[in-house]
Amino acid sequence: MVQNNGRYDESQVELLVDRVRKGDKEAFMKIVASYQQKVFILAYSHVRNKEDALDLVQETFMRLYEKIQTYRSGENFQAWLMRIARNLSLDFLRKQKSRKKESLDSLDLERNEFSSTSQDPTRFNPGEMIYRAVTELPDKQRMVFILHHFEELKYEEIANRLGIAEGTVKSLHFKAVQKLRKILAPQLGGVQ
Amino acid sequence: MKICKEYKKDWLAFLRQELDSSRNKIMSEHLKGCPTCQEELKELQNLLTATGSFKDELKQVLDSVNWDSLQVTITEQVWEKRPKRLETKPSSWFFRWKWQPLAAGVILGLLLGVTLTFLVLKPQAPQFRSARTDSKIAFPADFVDRVDLALARRETVDYLERSQYLILEILQSEQPAQVASLLQRDNIQKLLTEKKYLNTQLDDVRLQKAKAICDQIEFLFLELSQLSPELTSVELEKIRNLVEEKQILLKINLVKKELQQSEV
Numbered sequence: 001m002v003q004n005n006g007r008y009d010e011s012q013v014e015l016l017v018d019r020v021r022k023g024d025k026e027a028f029m030k031i032v033a034s035y036q037q038k039v040f041i042l043a044y045s046h047v048r049n050k051e052d053a054l055d056l057v058q059e060t061f062m063r064l065y066e067k068i069q070t071y072r073s074g075e076n077f078q079a080w081l082m083r084i085a086r087n088l089s090l091d092f093l094r095k096q097k098s099r100k101k102e103s104l105d106s107l108d109l110e111r112n113e114f115s116s117t118s119q120d121p122t123r124f125n126p127g128e129m130i131y132r133a134v135t136e137l138p139d140k141q142r143m144v145f146i147l148h149h150f151e152e153l154k155y156e157e158i159a160n161r162l163g164i165a166e167g168t169v170k171s172l173h174f175k176a177v178q179k180l181r182k183i184l185a186p187q188l189g190g191v192q
Numbered sequence: 193m194k195i196c197k198e199y200k201k202d203w204l205a206f207l208r209q210e211l212d213s214s215r216n217k218i219m220s221e222h223l224k225g226c227p228t229c230q231e232e233l234k235e236l237q238n239l240l241t242a243t244g245s246f247k248d249e250l251k252q253v254l255d256s257v258n259w260d261s262l263q264v265t266i267t268e269q270v271w272e273k274r275p276k277r278l279e280t281k282p283s284s285w286f287f288r289w290k291w292q293p294l295a296a297g298v299i300l301g302l303l304l305g306v307t308l309t310f311l312v313l314k315p316q317a318p319q320f321r322s323a324r325t326d327s328k329i330a331f332p333a334d335f336v337d338r339v340d341l342a343l344a345r346r347e348t349v350d351y352l353e354r355s356q357y358l359i360l361e362i363l364q365s366e367q368p369a370q371v372a373s374l375l376q377r378d379n380i381q382k383l384l385t386e387k388k389y390l391n392t393q394l395d396d397v398r399l400q401k402a403k404a405i406c407d408q409i410e411f412l413f414l415e416l417s418q419l420s421p422e423l424t425s426v427e428l429e430k431i432r433n434l435v436e437e438k439q440i441l442l443k444i445n446l447v448k449k450e451l452q453q454s455e456v
Contacts, residue, residue, distance in 0.1 A: 004385050029267040040254070041254070050256070058270075
C-alpha cells in the first residue's frame with residue numbers, strides 16, 4: 001500500500017540527518033519523501049480525516065526539523081519520528097475532544113450530535129466502527145494494530161520500527177485484538 | 193474453557209491461513225465441537241472484515257494524495273518557517289550530550305562540597321529569647337541563662353545567711369522562753385515561704401548542693417513551727433542535737449562559700 005519512495009538504511013538516514021542539521025534542503029526533502037506516507041497512515045488512523053491528517057504530516061515534519069538537534073546518533077530514526085507523529089495526533093484528538101465538548105455545552109446538543117456524516121446513526125459503517133474502537137486502544141496496542149493491519153507490516157518490521165522485541169509486538173497485537181473484540185462485541189455479533 | 197485457552201492465541205493466524213497443516217488440522221478438529229471457539233472465530237472474522245473496510249478507505253485516501261507535490265510543499269513550508277538558529281555551527285565538544293552527565297556530576301559534587309563546608313564551618317548564630325515574658329526586649333539565650341543563675345545564687349546565699357542567723361540565735365538561747373519568743377516572731381514562716389519561691393530556681397543542676405542543704409533547713413523549720421509556745425528544755429536540747437547531728441551550720445558555711453566563689 002505504501003509507495004517505496006527511496007528507502008534508506010540507518011547509516012544513510014544518519015547522513016541525511018547530518019546534512020539537514022547543516023541546512024541542506026534537499027536532504028530534508030528526501031526524508032519527507034521517504035516517511036510522509038507512513039506518517040500519514042498513522043495520523044489518518046487517529047483522526048480519520050484527510051485534511052487533518054495532511055496538516056498533521058506537515059506539523060510532524062516541522063517538529064522534526066525543530067528537534068533534529070536532539071536526535072541521537074544510533075537511535076532508531078523511524079521510531080523517533082513516529083513518536084513525534086503519534087504525540088501530535090494524540091494532542092490533536094485531545095483538542096478536538098475538548099472543542100466538541102465546548103460546542104455541545106454551548107450550542108444545540110441534538111444538532112451537533114448528528115451533524116457529522118460519520119456519526120449518522122441510520123448508516124452502519126464498519127470502517128467508522130473499527131476506527132472508533134482502535135482509537136480506544138492503549139497507546140502501544142494501537143500502534144501495533146495500525147502498523148500491522150493498515151500499513152501491512154510484519155511483526156518483525158513493527159519490532160524494528162518501534163524499537164521493541166518481536167515477542168512484545170505479538171503480545172501487544174494479541175491484546176489489541178482481544179480488546180477490540182470486547183469493545184465491539186455488540187456490533188461484531190451482527191456484522192455479516 | 194481451559195482447553196480453549198490453548199487455541200485462543202492461534203485463531204487469528206488460523207483465519208489468515210498462516211498455520212502449518214498439522215496445527216491447522218488440530219484447530220479445525222477442536223472448532224467442530226466447541227461453540228465458544230466458533231463464536232470467537234466469528235467475531236474475529238467480523239473484526240478482520242471491519243479492519244479491511246477501514247484499510248480500503250485508507251487506500252482510497254492514500255491514492256487521492258499527490259505525494260510528489262506534498263513533499264515539495266512540506267519542505268517549502270518548513271524551510272520558510274524554520275528557526276534560523278539551526279544553521280548556526282554545531283556546539284563545541286564540551287556541550288555535546290555525552291559530556292553533560294559528567295559535567296553535571298562535577299558541578300553537583302562541587303555544590304555539595306561547598307554546602308557541607310559552609311554548614312560545618314559557619315559560626316553559630318546566637319539564639320535569642322526574651323529575658324522576661326512581659327518584655328519585648330530580646331537577649332542572647334546564654335546571656336539570659338547566666339543572669340538567671342547569678343540571681344538564683346544571690347537569693348540562695350541570702351536565704352542561707354538569714355537561716356544561719358536564726359539557727360544561731362536558737363542555739364545560743366539558754367532559756368526555752370527565749371527560743372519560744374524567737375519562734376513566735378514569724379521569722380520561721382517568712383523563711384519557709386521564701387524557700388517555696390526559691391524551689392524553682394534550685395531545680396537547676398548547678399545548684400543541687402545548695403538545694404540539699406536548703407531542704408534540710410526547711411525540714412528543721414517545719415519541725416520548729418510545729419512546737420508549742422511552752423517549749424521545754426528537753427525539746428530545746430533535741431533541736432540543738434538535730435542541728436549538730438546534721439552539721440547544718442557547717443554545711444551552710446561551705447555551700448555559701450562555694451556559691452559566692454562561683455559568683456565571682
